[in-house]
Amino acid sequence: xxxxxxxxxxxxxxxxxxxxxxxxxxxxxxxxxxxxxxxxxxxxxxxxxxxxxxxxxxxxxxxxxxxxxxxxxxxxxxxxxxxxxxxxxxxxxxxxxxxxxxxxxxxxxxxxxxxxxxxxxxxxxxxxxxxxxxxxxxxxxxxxxxxxxxxxxxxxxxxxxxxxxxxxxxxxxxxxxxxxxxxxxxxxxxxxxxxxxxxxxxxxxxxxxxxxxxxxxxxxxxxxxxxxxxxxxxxxxxxxxxx
Amino acid sequence: xxxxxxxxxxxxxxxxxxxxxxxxxxxxxxxxxxxxxxxxxxxxxxxxxxxxxxxxxxxxxxxxxxxxxxxxxxxxxxxxxxxxxxxxxxxxxxxxxxxxxxxxxxxxxxxxxxxxxxxxxxxxxxxxxxxxxxxxxxxxxxxxxxxxxxxxx
Numbered sequence: 001x002x003x004x005x006x007x008x009x010x011x012x013x014x015x016x017x018x019x020x021x022x023x024x025x026x027x028x029x030x031x032x033x034x035x036x037x038x039x040x041x042x043x044x045x046x047x048x049x050x051x052x053x054x055x056x057x058x059x060x061x062x063x064x065x066x067x068x069x070x071x072x073x074x075x076x077x078x079x080x081x082x083x084x085x086x087x088x089x090x091x092x093x094x095x096x097x098x099x100x101x102x103x104x105x106x107x108x109x110x111x112x113x114x115x116x117x118x119x120x121x122x123x124x125x126x127x128x129x130x131x132x133x134x135x136x137x138x139x140x141x142x143x144x145x146x147x148x149x150x151x152x153x154x155x156x157x158x159x160x161x162x163x164x165x166x167x168x169x170x171x172x173x174x175x176x177x178x179x180x181x182x183x184x185x186x187x188x189x190x191x192x193x194x195x196x197x198x199x200x201x202x203x204x205x206x207x208x209x210x211x212x213x214x215x216x217x218x219x220x221x222x223x224x225x226x227x228x229x230x231x232x233x234x235x236x237x238x239x240x241x242x243x
Numbered sequence: 244x245x246x247x248x249x250x251x252x253x254x255x256x257x258x259x260x261x262x263x264x265x266x267x268x269x270x271x272x273x274x275x276x277x278x279x280x281x282x283x284x285x286x287x288x289x290x291x292x293x294x295x296x297x298x299x300x301x302x303x304x305x306x307x308x309x310x311x312x313x314x315x316x317x318x319x320x321x322x323x324x325x326x327x328x329x330x331x332x333x334x335x336x337x338x339x340x341x342x343x344x345x346x347x348x349x350x351x352x353x354x355x356x357x358x359x360x361x362x363x364x365x366x367x368x369x370x371x372x373x374x375x376x377x378x379x380x381x382x383x384x385x386x387x388x389x390x391x392x393x394x395x396x
Contacts, residue, residue, distance in 0.1 A: 207376040208369040210351070215362040225306055230391070232306065235356070235364050235380035 020044045207231035276321040277342045277350050280393035281330045283315040286379070287386030300375075300391055307379060309386060334383055335359050338390065348372055350394045356381070370394040 009017065012035070015028035020040045024032075207230065214220040214235060221234040284297065286309035293301050294314040304312050320328045322342045330338040336358045343351040349369045356364040356378065368376060375393040382388070 206371050206374045208349075209366060210369060211365070211367040213362075213365040215358075215360070215364070218363055220364070223306075225303070229306075230300075230303055230374070231368070231376040232303075233364065233366065233376065233378045235378070237382075 016040050209233075272347070273345060274324060275345075275396060276323045276326075277345055277352075278319055278321050278393075278395035279328065279340050279342070279352070280317065280319040280375075280391075280395065281332075281338055281340070282317050282391045282393075283332050284389040284391065285313045285315050285333075285383055285386055286389050287311045287313070287384070289385055300377075303377065304389065307389065311386075312389070332390070333388065334381060336363075336381060336388075338392075340392070343367065345396060350396065352392075352394060354378070354392060356390075372396060 012031060015024060015031045016035070016037055017040075018024045018028050019032065019037055021044075206228070209222060209231070212220060212222065212233070217238045219236045219238050221236075223232045223234065225232075282297075284294075284304070286304070286307055288310050290311040292311050292313075293304070294312055296314045296317075297304065297312055301312075315333060318330050320330075320340075322328055322340065324342050324344055327339060327341040330340065332338055336356065339353075339355040339357065341353040343353055345351070349371055351367065351369050353367045354364070355362060355366075358381065363381060364378060370376060370392075371394075373393075373395055375391050377389060377391050379389040380387055
């Protein structure tokens with residue numbers, strides 16, 4: 001313990017001190033009698049004024065800065081309060097991490113514990129006319145391939161309201177058929193699109209294409225709208241220049 | 244099976260008889276010329292008018308994504324089998340048409356479209372008698388050129 005000195009007050013001084021502080025007892029007043037306490041009151045006021053003028057040190061910011069820099073000693077609290085071994089505490093703190101937020105760690109822990117959410121595709125597929133094991137992407141790709149073929153060249157030429165089946169041919173492609181190549185699209189019955197491709201001639205088709213050769217940088221599409229409609233051969237410059 | 248054979252003979256008999264008696268006529272018809280007609284149509288989106296002279300094929304032109312169609316010209320020629328004709332069209336292009344053969348129902352025609360940069364299209368088609376087909380695509384001004392090609396005989 002450090003050394004310190006004490007100052008003992010006389011009963012009169014103690015009574016005077018309590019009087020200037022406003023806490024004098026009847027005994028103090030009787031003891032002091034007619035003693036002039038104005039000097040003591042004046043001294044008290046001077047001291048009080050002197051103390052009020054001094055700037056109170058702002059310790060809050062320093063304290064908070066200090067606390068923030070140090071951080072909460074979670075490991076210490078766990079160790080002290082739960083009485084756990086250091087190895088266990090280190091393991092827990094390792095799981096929580098020191099620099100990362102607890103939120104991300106908590107989400108990871110939850111996912112790890114609960115596992116991944118099951119796919120909803122099995123429940124959704126029947127409502128859209130698909131089978132659960134079927135890949136939606138494969139289904140769409142298959143539908144597109146079935147409709148337009150692998151060599152389809154998109155073209156803004158045709159009005160979108162018309163059903164059509166298009167065959168695209170890259171530059172230099174040659175179609176040679178022993179009899180004839182017929183590309184026929186018919187709108188049968190209630191408007192269902194019927195696409196047929198056959199190597200044999202059909203007399204109702206306006207044109208059978210035996211050979212078809214496009215120039216360099218030319219794309220060709222052959223279209224047939226209905227059995228009595230004329231065949232349309234489209235040629236388009238791949239580079240966008242006027243052919 | 245017996246009835247089937249009889250039925251086949253009944254159906255094929257008149258055809259065979261016609262083939263024997265009309266052989267020379269068929270050969271003569273095969274050598275007769277085919278009238279090839281070539282129309283030049285300008286398809287554009289700058290207007291929505293359909294040339295009145297295109298009324299017959301207007302519904303087919305409607306498949307193209309253009310609102311207006313102007314008939315630029317009509318050319319025709321009688322071509323015998325193996326004969327060839329060059330049609331000059333707009334844009335310093337030419338359409339070469341060769342009649343390869345014809346029969347009662349169809350005419351085989353070779354069509355070549357040549358532009359400034361070379362051959363644009365080289366095709367051989369079998370056109371139904373009095374039928375036609377359409378070649379479209381060569382750019383022309385603010386639209387494209389549409390070429391209906393007819394085979395009349």
